[in-house]
Amino acid sequence: MTTSVLALPAVLDPMYWLGDGGLFASAVLPGVMIIVFIETGLLFPFLPGDTLLFTAGLIAAQENSPVTIWTLAPSAAVAAVAGGQLGYLIGRTVGPALFTKEDARIFKKHYLETSHRFFERHGRKTIVIGHFVGVVRTFTPVIAGASGMPYRVFLAYDIVGAVAWGVGLTLVGYHLGGVPFVSTHLEWIVLAIAVLSALPVVGSVLRAAVLRRRAVSAAASP
DSSP: OOOOTTOOOGGGSHHHHHSTTSTTGGGHHHHHHHHHHHHHHSSOTTSOHHHHHHHHHHHHTSTTOSSOHHHHHHHHHHHHHHHHHHHHHHHHHHHHHHSOOTTOSSSOHHHHHHHHHHHHHHHHHHHHHHTTSHHHHHHHHHHHHHTTOOHHHHHHHHHHHHHHHHHHHHHHHHHHHTSHHHHHTHHHHHHHHHHHHHHHHHHHHHHHHHHHHHHHHHHHOO
């Protein structure tokens, strides 16, 4: 890779660690698959799935990449499909038991009834499009299972959405990674992506802290 005029130290170059022969080179593909699977199947919505796939595509475009795009893209899609099936199973087996009481604080019975009606009307497109929205792709399979959406319908549309998301984002990253400017400034690109992906989480934490402080202040006021 051509050295950038503004190049960071070698140890801050992602290819130093992730390139062929790097310390974590062998962990790139399984790492991507595990994180995608957890985000889509284990009710953990705060993992950077979009950023991860895009960055992995960037890395796959580099000369000394430890993984090819032909392996990365389908593997990401398979992991997303597998995660979706687990999420659906969780919703189908545990969901109805959670929504049994109308006076429950969080899992109210009418929420499940509303979800069932929603999925009858919009469930198919929600499953496909939802893969591109972080929190939505985490909870949609669970809600689909809990609301009683037929499994064969869920499976078909989940595959479409998972392939579009998993393959699509990695291909976008891969093609951008082949652009000379991006290739020669890869460390800065990855750093910028990491910072931008962290901003929503940091913003949510700060907002929660501010609201909590206001609530404490209001409670302390006479």
